[in-house]
Amino acid sequence: MLLPIVQYGDPILRKQCKPVGNTDPALRELVDNMLETMADANGVGLAAPQIGEDLQLAVVDVSHDPECVTYLKVNGKDAEIADIMPLVFINPTLEYGQEKETEYEGCLSIQGIRTEVRRPAEVMATLPQLDGTTLVIETDGLLARALQHEIDHLNGILFVDRLSAVGKVSVKNRLKRLLSEREE
Numbered sequence: 577m578l579l580p581i582v583q584y585g586d587p588i589l590r591k592q593c594k595p596v597g598n599t600d601p602a603l604r605e606l607v608d609n610m611l612e613t614m615a616d617a618n619g620v621g622l623a624a625p626q627i628g629e630d631l632q633l634a635v636v637d638v639s640h641d642p643e644c645v646t647y648l649k650v651n652g653k654d655a656e657i658a659d660i661m662p663l664v665f666i667n668p669t670l671e672y673g674q675e676k677e678t679e680y681e682g683c684l685s686i687q688g689i690r691t692e693v694r695r696p697a698e699v700m701a702t703l704p705q706l707d708g709t710t711l712v713i714e715t716d717g718l719l720a721r722a723l724q725h726e727i728d729h730l731n732g733i734l735f736v737d738r739l740s741a742v743g744k745v746s747v748k749n750r751l752k753r754l755l756s757e758r759e760e
């Protein structure tokens with residue numbers, strides 16, 4: 577089932593989401609719906625607050641671009657993008673590398689804005705799974721960026737918060753317009 581995607585200005589996008597406790601059938605159904613909604617929207621990621629759920633839960637799929645990372649380790653072993661996609665995780669934690677990189681980003685909750693965001697190039701993400709196991713993913717490229725973007729959502733942070741001072745000025749009017757469209 578396709579779920580409506582919450583848009584910029586909705587207070588749920590600013591929440592520090594609650595940790596997921598039990599992974600019951602209802603949660604699995606929600607995950608299936610999130611995967612379907614992400615694919616339908618051609619997104620590379622979708623976080624639970626974006627479909628109105630206050631939960632530390634997100635999905636990521638970068639399988640359209642298997643060369644989008646220069647390395648990928650899963651639980652310490654070399655792996656391929658296809659081995660772990662689509663990625664579903666709850667209650668994640670992230671560690672960042674020192675080096676930063678600037679790339680274009682957009683968000684399914686902020687329509688019509690695509691702009692450059694500077695972020696750490698490499699991450700180590702600890703991603704508890706619905707089945708009780710945990711994936712530790714070390715990577716860079718688009719996957720590192722998508723993980724940071726989605727995990728930001730679980731902490732009430734949007735990519736427009738991560739822009740440079742100049743970048744923030746450049747999107748200010750477009751964000752205002754999105755808010756006023758909401759109120760109409």
Ligand SMILES: [Zn+2]
Nearest residue numbers: 682683684685
């Ligand atoms: Zn987003």
